[in-house]
Amino acid sequence: MASKASSPVKRTFVTLLKIGAYAAVVGLVALVVAVSIAMSQLPSYQELIRRDDLGQMIRVRANDGTVIVSLGPSFGEWLSYNEIPPIMREAMIAVEDRRFQSHPGVDPIGIARAVKVRVDRGSWVQGGSTITQQLARNIFLTNNRTFGRKVKEAILALALERRFSKEQILELYLNRVYFGGGAYGIDAASRRFFGHSAEELSLSEAAIIAGLVKAPSNYSPTADAEAARDRAEVVIGLMRENGTISAAEAAAAAPAEVKLVPTPKQNSVRYFTDWALPQLDMLIDETVAPIDVWTTLDLDMQRSADQAINANTPAGAQGALVALDRGGAVRAMVGGRDYVTSLYNRATQATRQPGSSFKLFTYLAALEAGYAPGDVVVDEPVTINGWTPRNSSRSHSGAVTIREAFARSINTIAAKLGQEVGFRTVADMAQRFGITTEVNTHPSMVLGTSDVRLIDMTRAFASVAQKGVAVVPYGIRRVTTAEGELLYEHQVDESRVLVAPWVAAQMTDLLQAAVMTGTGRAAQIGRPVAGKTGTTSSNKDGWFIGFSSGLTTGVWMGRDDAKALPGLQGGRAPAGAFHDFMVKAVADRSVENFEIEVALPDWQIEPDEEVWFEAPDEYMMVDENGNPLGPPPGVGLPFPEPGTVDPGLADPSSRDDQLDQDWLDRAVGRDRPPPREPPPPPRRQGSLPPLPQQRQSVPPAEPVERGAVPPQP
Known part of the structure; x- marks a missing residue:
């Protein structure tokens, strides 16, 4: 009986053993097949030696080749x-x-x-x-x-x-x-x-x-x-x-x-690399192989910039600095007092009111319209659309030159100039020079009430220093692979002219006066310097931007929460930081005098005062579309006396000449050399010459609250 009872158990055990054996064999076969397939798909040993599948290694180098930051995976030999x-x-x-x-x-x-x-x-x-x-x-x-x-x-x-x-x-x-x-x-x-x-x-x-x-x-x-x-x-x-x-x-x-290598501190260099490296996506397509990024950063200037900002920025405030070389190369960039505690780059990201440093664009528009540094204007009370600007001195100086008005940062003069040239014209000038933020056209805008970025303002001053040629800031000179293959190289574009050279020269004259005798005296460094201060209402922001020996530097100081800082003025701490930085930054550069005497165009030369009261040699009247309304002098009808009506216009049938093809050819000058542009009418003290028709059509300024306090110089 026992043998009969044990036989089912034995058969079950044997069956399970067979199933297990079969399963083991099948599993082993499956494992062998899987391993064989995996072996056939494995890369070669030489392919496995490559480590680019671990991410892209980026070595960022300063202008002298020194590695300043290594990003991504780090590979040794x-x-x-x-x-x-x-x-x-x-x-x-x-x-x-x-x-x-x-x-x-x-x-x-x-x-x-x-x-x-x-x-x-x-x-x-x-x-x-x-x-x-x-x-x-x-x-x-x-x-x-x-x-x-x-x-x-x-x-x-x-x-x-x-x-x-x-x-x-x-x-x-x-x-x-x-x-x-x-x-x-x-x-x-x-x-x-x-x-x-x-x-x-x-x-x-x-x-x-x-x-x-x-x-x-x-x-x-x-x-x-x-x-x-x-x-x-x-x-x-x-x-x-x-x-x-x-x-x-x-x-x-x-x-x-065991002595360990200390971890390098994340200093202000990271403000620069954080700004420059995202531009790689637009410059190169390589995203896998290790690359070297050769930048424009000057490590000596960067150290000097750090020291200048930390030594001069008031307690509880932040400071920022940008230095641009000729052509726009960024030599130094400080976005705050300490990168570790604050990654926010105040040189490229923050938008703040520029105060009187914005007057650069007001005076550029005035100079382009015909003013000259020596012209006399009147400092007097003025009200524009309910807004009455006041000067920081709380007084008025009467007749002063344009140069003195700019050097002393007289607000009433800037307001009058803005009204005469048009606030939209001033805004257009700012955007022409690289201001990327929105610029309002309220009358107070001439005193710097529109938020701007420090790097944009520095770029604008650098364009003046480059005689009116547009300057575009850049931080990457070239990009190469680890083996040295060139992937990208920056080319400076000097083809875009923003204003005529004589306008830039006259503006440089005004900026130099501001440092020599005006609000920017603290920025003097023992060589020619041109620049402008800026201070906003309640001393919330302080600016100084200027240039010397080919280097343009912009400094901003203020609180991140935009609260007032008693005593903060552009001519003090910011100008002091500019001075401390520039003294070291340009020490090895040759002294350069500014070219403020530039030949004026023919239409500004006045050979005889009576020329303003005589008819132009090539006079012809045109309608709003540029079509001729009457013959030029000496063709059919004489030039009418001032104050009289051209009979040819009043009664076309009385004309001796017919409006035929021959008349049109003579009218547009096809039978003679092109006419010279007529000179502007004489300029009076304290006012601009009449603008061309398209420049007189200025939209009314937007109203502002009566009694608003403008930014102080």
């Missing part, structure tokens, strides 16, 4: 297996995979130990992954903690072991694994943390690097130096247990005494 110090190889094997030399890519003992820990503690504490599995994950997979990913990882590890030798696998691993601080590979880590090649690693240094793999963000010396040294002690203990090092060697090791 690729070290072959024989070049890697044995102590480094043994340290990594001891802490990550002690049976590396004997397992086939997957360690059954390690897996069993990890499962036991999982059962004992209720969570996965040990992964049981071998070095080969980690390499497979780093190259081909993600860090997702899923069963499917672990299966793929194991298959790839087996394939790697079949395809490559143990030496090749360890070489790949040590040159590709991430060690924290942006460093990939042991050479990059050694240079990053210890300042030398991995070929020179000591036992303690190798132990520190080997200990980073488990948790680079936690054990990295850049994050926690003490934790990195403590972890190294654990690695040294494991090496002693494995017999890699002796007890004496373990005792002699001293990770706590």
Whole structure:
């Protein structure tokens, strides 16, 4: 009976055993097939040596070639297996995979130990992954903690072991694994943390690097130096247990005494790189291979700019500075007092009222319309659309020259000039010179009530310094691959002329007077300087922008919350920062005198005062569309006397000449050289000459609140 009873149990057991055997065979076949397929799809060893799949490495260089910032992954030299110090190889094997030399890519003992820990503690504490599995994950997979990913990882590890030798696998691993601080590979880590090649690693240094793999963000010396040294002690203990090092060697090791390279501070250079690097997307298409970005930044000027801003900016305030060289190269950029505490770039992002520094555009419009620095205007009370500007002196000076009015930053004169040339004309002038923010056309706009950016204002002054040629700020000179192949090179465009040279020269005359005798005297540096101060209402903002020896520098100071700063004036702290910076920045440059005497165009030359009261030689009347309304002098009808009506216009039938093709040819000058442009009528003191018809059509200024206080100079 017992044998009969046991026979079903035996048959069941045998059946399950057969099923298990069949399943094992099928599984083994499936595993072999999967590994074979994986092997056939693995890249070659030479392809695996490439590390561009880890991201693009960008090295940013200053104007002299010095690397100022490294972004993205950091790669050192690729070290072959024989070049890697044995102590480094043994340290990594001891802490990550002690049976590396004997397992086939997957360690059954390690897996069993990890499962036991999982059962004992209720969570996965040990992964049981071998070095080969980690390499497979780093190259081909993600860090997702899923069963499917672990299966793929194991298959790839087996394939790697079949395809490559143990030496090749360890070489790949040590040159590709991430060690924290942006460093990939042991050479990059050694240079990053210890300042030398991995070929020179000591036992303690190798132990520190080997200990980073488990948790680079936690054990990295850049994050926690003490934790990195403590972890190294654990690695040294494991090496002693494995017999890699002796007890004496373990005792002699001293990770706590290893000197680490200090982490460079994120100084104001990052304001510049944060502004310049996003432009790469528009300049080059390369997004994978390592590149070198050669910039315009001058490190000496940048240090001087930092010192000038921090030394002069009032307590509780922020300061910003931009320095542009000829053609627009940014030589220095400070966006705040401390990049670490505030990433906000006040030189390129902040929009603030410029105060009287905006008068640059008011006077440019006036000069272009016909004013000259020596012309006399009257400083007197003025009201425009209910707005009455007042001067900082709370008084009026009577008759003054344009030069003196600008140097002393007289508000009433600026308001009168703006009204005469048209507030829309002033706004257009500002936008012509590179102001990218919206400019309002309220009468008070001439005193700087529209928000602007410091870099835009500095660009405008630089264009005046370049004799009216447009200046566009740029920070990237060229871009090359790591091997030196040129991907991009900046070309300066000097073809766009904003104003005539004589207008720029006269404006430079006014700006120089502002520094020599006016509100900007604190900006004097012992050589010709031209510039302008700016102070907004309640002393919320202080500006000084000027140029000398080919370098244009703009300075702004104020609070981020736009609260008042008692005592803040453009002619004080900002002008002082300008002075401190420029004294050092142009010290090695030759002294340059400004060209303020430029030949005027023919129509501004006055050979005889009576020319203004005589008829032009080539007079012809035209309608609003430019069509002729009457013959030129000497063709049919004489030029009418002032105050009389042209009979030919009153009664076309009375004309001797007919409006035929011959008359039109003579009227448009086809039978003679083109006529000269007639000179403007005489200018009176305190007023502009009449503008051409298209310039007299100025829209009415928008009303402002009566009694509004304008910005002070």
